[in-house]
Amino acid sequence: MMIAVGIDLGSVAAKGVLLNGKDIYKTVIPTGWSPRDAGRKLLNDLLQQSGLTRSQLGGIVVTGYGRVAFDQADRKVTEISCHARGVAHLLPGANTIVDIGGQDSKVIRINEHGKVLDFAMNDKCAAGTGRFLQVMANTLGMDVGQLGELEAPGEHVTVNSMCTVFAESEIIGLLARGMSTGGIIAGLHQSVGKRVASMARRLGVKEIVAFTGGVALNQGVERALVQELGCPVVVLEDCQFTGALGAALTAAQES
Amino acid sequence: MTKEMVDTFADIRAQTVEKLLELRKDGTKVVGIYCTFCPQELVIAGGAIPVGLCGTKDEPISTAEEVLPRNLCPLIKSSYGFAVTDTCPFFSLSDLVVGETTCDGKKKMFEIMQELKPIHVMQLPHTEKEGASLDMWVDEIRKLRTRMEQDLGLEINDADIWKAIELVNEEKKMLKEISDLNQSDPPVMTGLDLLTVVWSAGFSYDKAEVVEKLKAMKDELSQKKLKQTSGPRIILTGCPVGLGSEKVIRITEELGGHVVAMENCTGYKTLELLTDTRYEDPIVALAHKYVQIPCSCMSPNPYRMDLVGRMLDEFRAEGIIDLTWQACHTYNIEAYDIKKLAEKKGLPYLQLETDYSSSDEESLKVRIESMLEMINDDRGGNRPGLRCC
Numbered sequence: 001m002m003i004a005v006g007i008d009l010g011s012v013a014a015k016g017v018l019l020n021g022k023d024i025y026k027t028v029i030p031t032g033w034s035p036r037d038a039g040r041k042l043l044n045d046l047l048q049q050s051g052l053t054r055s056q057l058g059g060i061v062v063t064g065y066g067r068v069a070f071d072q073a074d075r076k077v078t079e080i081s082c083h084a085r086g087v088a089h090l091l092p093g094a095n096t097i098v099d100i101g102g103q104d105s106k107v108i109r110i111n112e113h114g115k116v117l118d119f120a121m122n123d124k125c126a127a128g129t130g131r132f133l134q135v136m137a138n139t140l141g142m143d144v145g146q147l148g149e150l151e152a153p154g155e156h157v158t159v160n161s162m163c164t165v166f167a168e169s170e171i172i173g174l175l176a177r178g179m180s181t182g183g184i185i186a187g188l189h190q191s192v193g194k195r196v197a198s199m200a201r202r203l204g205v206k207e208i209v210a211f212t213g214g215v216a217l218n219q220g221v222e223r224a225l226v227q228e229l230g231c232p233v234v235v236l237e238d239c240q241f242t243g244a245l246g247a248a249l250t251a252a253q254e255s
Numbered sequence: 256m257t258k259e260m261v262d263t264f265a266d267i268r269a270q271t272v273e274k275l276l277e278l279r280k281d282g283t284k285v286v287g288i289y290c291t292f293c294p295q296e297l298v299i300a301g302g303a304i305p306v307g308l309c310g311t312k313d314e315p316i317s318t319a320e321e322v323l324p325r326n327l328c329p330l331i332k333s334s335y336g337f338a339v340t341d342t343c344p345f346f347s348l349s350d351l352v353v354g355e356t357t358c359d360g361k362k363k364m365f366e367i368m369q370e371l372k373p374i375h376v377m378q379l380p381h382t383e384k385e386g387a388s389l390d391m392w393v394d395e396i397r398k399l400r401t402r403m404e405q406d407l408g409l410e411i412n413d414a415d416i417w418k419a420i421e422l423v424n425e426e427k428k429m430l431k432e433i434s435d436l437n438q439s440d441p442p443v444m445t446g447l448d449l450l451t452v453v454w455s456a457g458f459s460y461d462k463a464e465v466v467e468k469l470k471a472m473k474d475e476l477s478q479k480k481l482k483q484t485s486g487p488r489i490i491l492t493g494c495p496v497g498l499g500s501e502k503v504i505r506i507t508e509e510l511g512g513h514v515v516a517m518e519n520c521t522g523y524k525t526l527e528l529l530t531d532t533r534y535e536d537p538i539v540a541l542a543h544k545y546v547q548i549p550c551s552c553m554s555p556n557p558y559r560m561d562l563v564g565r566m567l568d569e570f571r572a573e574g575i576i577d578l579t580w581q582a583c584h585t586y587n588i589e590a591y592d593i594k595k596l597a598e599k600k601g602l603p604y605l606q607l608e609t610d611y612s613s614s615d616e617e618s619l620k621v622r623i624e625s626m627l628e629m630i631n632d633d634r635g636g637n638r639p640g641l642r643c644c
Contacts, residue, residue, distance in 0.1 A: 065617055080625035104618070116629050121622060123608060
């Protein structure tokens, strides 16, 4: 098997996976303002980790919104196909993928070979995405990474606004009324879960459901998603890397 | 060669403006038309010139939003914006503008537009069925005739209406023949070229000339040697598209897909509908034709499903893109039926809800590219994704 690299240039995080036989190397960095530079840095990181040189690489596939900006890849493939591929590899038997990233949330239906059967994405709006949670975390004066552990579902406060801008004002209002921060966070997670679950139901949810993307690292959103979907979800250990892994698998297949 | 022919269609708009300026000096009347429901045969029969009006560009929308609500469909905002900023020469040169009540947004917008220009609004029935609905539509067409006779001083007699009916039938037949050529694999024309031809034809001041042009084009395209390769074959359906609002077609083709046919207002929605000349009264004949247009404003709207279903087979489509302009409730809801149709045919289906701006192009690209990847996957053998250069 040839040495293959997958690069996933997301709106917030850039992820890279290098496959060399049984060895897998992974790296993640903030995308920053230049997805092209982020992609190059990922590639260098992966080469350093694996002790390989650029000329030893067999194929590179790039995915994610920054895929058009990256100039080192052989092919570009959408993140929808790559997530499907990556999840089918990590979780055989998965039928539905819920992927929540920085600026997109997606639901993808796949078959046992990782072929995309249907998909849905959020419209041009940050509702139900990582960006929504990031803005809310800022409003609450904390890091987005803390939201999961700080939520208090028992004190759940309903946040009605789906729109990021309106939700921010709503939260300021809730804080002013002395509502518990943990309860507000739980409400925000519920709002994301509700939004994405509704998109999933339009498509038809079939178990096993895999939950991927950076937001899958947040246990609060996982909790809310399970509640709203009414079925269990599997959060893969490598939930942030499924797109990059799918890209690497696609690159490996091409030789 | 195709490009040169397409360019001659792209030039029609500019030529029409020049010609209208000239003809108006001799007292010729110009009637502006927003929608395919307007029986332009009456205008032609009266010796006036029917001409399409602008409403497919983003530029005047911000000005329109000073008066109209933001969460209104871009087509309505663009139409009003062009009119109020006086940037559509066709609107400016029109003696009368005809609008139809195809949706709540449009009919209320026309009320405001009356401040700028005499507007004749035709009240559409909600169904194509015989009885009160059809009777009402016959009456509406008679009212348009009277309005043009009284306000524009046109003489519209039955013999001339029949002549105009033949001319418009001939034009529709030719537009359909040109569009049908794309059933070949690979198609003879890109979706963008097809749009340029069909949309631009609607701005011509001389239908007879357009018919000749279309005939010449068909002859040339029929002889065109086709390359072997063809990207995924896509049928576009949904809201109206024109130059300026063609982003979904452009993106699809930039990503290697091929929009082989359009079911929307610039496409097949009206191309099969010819006026039946066996009626005694030409107004009744016209009413029967126009009321059948499968616009989503009709309820129910079975002919659209029938039409799209046949197009999928005839064009050997591999996917459907259903374009919904933001706030167009009727097309947005009918997407449910189109999706079911796609499932029945086992084809990938993509509904895109967007506006005229370019702000969501990257996000549209992900969706469209993913759909094309699904199709290439189905075809098998193809290497996934697009080659980077």
